[in-house]
Amino acid sequence: MALNRTTSMTIKVKRLEGKIALEEAVGSPYFVAHGTHPPTPMIAGMKDGLPPYNIPFLNDIDDRLNDVGKRLESMNASGIGYSIVSLTCPGVEGILNPDEAVDLAKKTNDAIYNAYVKAHPTRFGFFASVPMQKPKEAAKELMRAVKDLGAKGVLINGFTNMDPNDLSSVRYLDDPECEPFWQTLSELNVPLYLHPRIPPLNQQRIYESYPNLSQAAYGFGVETAGHSLRIICSGILDRYPNVQIILGHCAESLPFLAHRIDHRMAIGVAGNNGPYKKSVMYYLQNNFYATLAGVRRESTMRNTLDEMGEGRVLFSVDYPYESNEDAADWFDGLQLNENTRREVAWGNAKRLFNLQ
């Protein structure tokens, strides 16, 4: 064994097989699931009518959202044994007609079940889509999807559009009307993945002129962390303490911020910020899971592990918006002890979703 070699300026990664990923998007055969349905502009500050991202990228995404064969091939190349797929953002939440939302949620759940879970039961599970435009219907569809189709939980893309004529009229999950949904979620004891959505058009002032900031680059995280804080403040997690909410992107910066949020909330008049009973940090450590979807930075991951514990951090990718291969190369190559790596790669997910 000689020690010297001509460098290839690369670090070899040993592939870790059997990883589980759970922020993995698919398309719907029934409608164009990204953007609103029917389409409306979603991003302020577009220049010359151009979308802020590039066309080859978008075409590549569309292709991979729907091609099961390519997805399996990519999972195989990345050591991802099992994916829990879900309808791409914002999906049903962006359907402007409530009755259509109810109808398309069902059809989409059936379609995803058939194309992924039934066809490849050892490789795919799915999160149900639900029509939060009508929370009782959402509860019903969640029940059906879990009981009849074996859904592993539900994924909601942030707020739900409530008025076809006013895109700023939206529903967050702390709306008291959502109670039947939370009740059913708690009864079924399955997790909710709270997925980001681009902030409503009338809330994008801070990002204007730099359209990508409204999206995954920054606005996604703010919108989703803010939404999580609304849910916390509303007291839902006190009424349904077994509810588990999964956040992507290392919990959208809440691990970094929770201590300070609690510190400043404590100064308020008790009860004036909602009826929540415990600290944001408490809920973060007891009612939330963080996935690594979209994160490939060690210090961010460490901050998340530090604040949530290794039992609440889960591998994920965000395919096809992120590359399975890149995410796996990063994760598999981390200088992380193998016990923690296994928990994050699959151990925690197996317990959370009752997988074998």
Place this chain on the structure above:
Amino acid sequence: MALNRTTSMTIKVKRLEGKIALEEAVGSPYFVAHGTHPPTPMIAGMKDGLPPYNIPFLNDIDDRLNDVGKRLESMNASGIGYSIVSLTCPGVEGILNPDEAVDLAKKTNDAIYNAYVKAHPTRFGFFASVPMQKPKEAAKELMRAVKDLGAKGVLINGFTNMDPNDLSSVRYLDDPECEPFWQTLSELNVPLYLHPRIPPLNQQRIYESYPNLSQAAYGFGVETAGHSLRIICSGILDRYPNVQIILGHCAESLPFLAHRIDHRMAIGVAGNNGPYKKSVMYYLQNNFYATLAGVRRESTMRNTLDEMGEGRVLFSVDYPYESNEDAADWFDGLQLNENTRREVAWGNAKRLFNLQ
């Protein structure tokens, strides 16, 4: 030396003397510096006309904003040798009449200089206030404050109100009109402290019903990180690469987020998100400093040190909104090596502000 004792359930802290603090607020004798001037509502969702924080807290703050003796006493008890004070938030940025803003900025700078710096030159420096309603006047006042009054830089409270009849009409620092200000800042080679401000009323939808979320608890950070990203995207830091921007609260979560922001921005059409030339991480490591103001959590601090390096992290408190004593007890008691502790406590600040 016996090893056993009846526990007092406390950890003793050895006081570190000579710390420098730089997010330290004072009042103005010329106007009520917090809120807008004249006053307007700033927070959505207030309940029963009650402010979301408690009255004894507010009275205590008002008292301490203006009492120099109490401030010095508290600094002495906390091992803070030197404070760089500045007008409390939003100060001049919240003056609805532009000409009044120009006038009151000057008067306030003179007053702060006299009451703090001239009276206690070994204990206080100050950051100038400037009227960004009129950027040329802001540049002029910055020049005067630095040259004539020895200001250590300038502190700006986020956006500036631009229309007394429309509180949503605000100016961020990437507004091309601000160019004279940046030019002067670069020439003088003094730093800008970008202080948080509550988001404009029409941008608080995500926080409604939970008013404290709009403020220091969460909205402050989002508003200020978003503002920083606007400045970055605008290319200002490419045109003035020596500009240094100080952010409080461990850089408002940018250390946690920068890697992902860069990753997603890279997908955009080049140039469509502003003419910036480098990565957000690059600017963060070369044009930003982070203070510990308002942060008392180790993992948050570690993430900041990890991403910015120990040369760009600065102790601070946010007196009187935070307790000097509590901040010092936390910082002085950290199990941190003394070399890094000294750099954060005063070493970096001495170099940045040319202090002895």
Place this chain on the structure above:
Amino acid sequence: MALNRTTSMTIKVKRLEGKIALEEAVGSPYFVAHGTHPPTPMIAGMKDGLPPYNIPFLNDIDDRLNDVGKRLESMNASGIGYSIVSLTCPGVEGILNPDEAVDLAKKTNDAIYNAYVKAHPTRFGFFASVPMQKPKEAAKELMRAVKDLGAKGVLINGFTNMDPNDLSSVRYLDDPECEPFWQTLSELNVPLYLHPRIPPLNQQRIYESYPNLSQAAYGFGVETAGHSLRIICSGILDRYPNVQIILGHCAESLPFLAHRIDHRMAIGVAGNNGPYKKSVMYYLQNNFYATLAGVRRESTMRNTLDEMGEGRVLFSVDYPYESNEDAADWFDGLQLNENTRREVAWGNAKRLFNLQ
């Protein structure tokens, strides 16, 4: 709630109740368990016949080694709900007559069982002492202690003296004669706590003139890490892969060193350094637990958590050589997420020892 206070220069700690501690020493009614039996000098370089530690300290230790009431009082004050006690170092391993070792091991196990476990079953468990001078007898006594007395495992104080006339003649646990012991340990599926011992007199050259270095300050760790590496190299853990070895003091620096050790061992001629099959890091993560006994430094603990995972780190004190109260104040006050804190405080121990 006013934010300001006169500092007391202390940080308040909220006591965490229910912690489990497992490097907790007790005396024997049958012999002076520390030092050899009969006594011989153990430390090189003593000056003017003085022991290198102070007399009040030693008297305090002797008192507390044997006083069950004081111990319980201290546990109560420290939030330690349950202690697994063991005979103080080197105990039976320092008995120079092998037959006496066999006899006194049994008597001591009975005595500790009666005074602690039988008298206070909800507060105490114990690790058996075994006479490694005669490994078959050790295996027999381990079996009896576990089956009849409910011992939670066994604690061995490093090497065992083998010749009353030659103190440098010692047995390490990789000695092939120890096989019956390992076989029984594996069958019983209980852990071995490998406790430090001062290196043999003839191996203390590096410490001469500075006697404390031979002991807990430094020599303890080197001796115990070296012993662990012998066990690893010998292939014992390949033959008995279910064996679990507990090390104190954050695993005696092995988390810091394991990666480099593996890197350099790989250069050797295969098999020339023993028949072990995997990497030191592998064994560390699969066959070792680390306790915090004697460690009160965050970065050391973090390095240990980083390399072993939060499932293999256990709270402990080393009472009466360390203060329960100080250890608890440090641990309970750490800015650590509560999930990890609970695992380290008791979760891992409950699983390892099948406690309720």
Place this chain on the structure above:
Amino acid sequence: MALNRTTSMTIKVKRLEGKIALEEAVGSPYFVAHGTHPPTPMIAGMKDGLPPYNIPFLNDIDDRLNDVGKRLESMNASGIGYSIVSLTCPGVEGILNPDEAVDLAKKTNDAIYNAYVKAHPTRFGFFASVPMQKPKEAAKELMRAVKDLGAKGVLINGFTNMDPNDLSSVRYLDDPECEPFWQTLSELNVPLYLHPRIPPLNQQRIYESYPNLSQAAYGFGVETAGHSLRIICSGILDRYPNVQIILGHCAESLPFLAHRIDHRMAIGVAGNNGPYKKSVMYYLQNNFYATLAGVRRESTMRNTLDEMGEGRVLFSVDYPYESNEDAADWFDGLQLNENTRREVAWGNAKRLFNLQ
């Protein structure tokens, strides 16, 4: 920009040019510098007369110890701009005849100066070898090497053999006879690199049967950390507070251990463990530098940065015993902020050695 690709299971590393390395070994034209001179066995437990490492490895080392062209080629491929070379271990310290040691130290310094520094002044500096068998001569040669040859300091390979007939008769640097050496070192204000050496044969009991453990895998670190503690305890660093000692391998585990060492030393009778005045942690943070030589593990590096600060950690390799290319691939690819990376890569070294 498409996001998907067929994985190559590698992570690309961007080469960082201009790194400085300082634990870089060269041979001597005057004697076989490794092992003692004349040769004696150095490792216990060799099996069947075989050395514990492999022959192709050894041949490769010998070749590269002396080939300047290959060294430069490897430095170029690794982004190492400047190396401070030194005679390989144990070099002059292993010369059994004191007068020969004095003679060969001089000759070797001249030879290294000529072959490396004079021939390639922009690429190489060197650490002097000194004959500690005769400390006055060592001081004299150190003076000459620094003043006449521009040596950047001195490197000593642990203990020095003192008796050709008794290999266990060795001198550590706390020997009072070494005073002239320390005095000169302090006057010249250049650092000492304390390099590991295999522990003396009679101190290898703990490693027997597993010969590699005595060496770089484990024994090296114990020997060198122990030696450092002797120097600390002796009070040398109190008498010469400007002395700076460089340790390889992330300071040989002292960052992990220093807090506990101090804690236990404090129990001793004052003065009985040497006349040192401060804490081990204090010396570590004020009189020691740590290099990354031989370390390629992030958590180990982080523990070192945590305890010593980023101003006291220096890149290095240990060529030819380690691969420049592998060390550079690891270091250049670390997810470390660029400010800290630059300080470790060259910033700290430039200040310590007054390089441009």
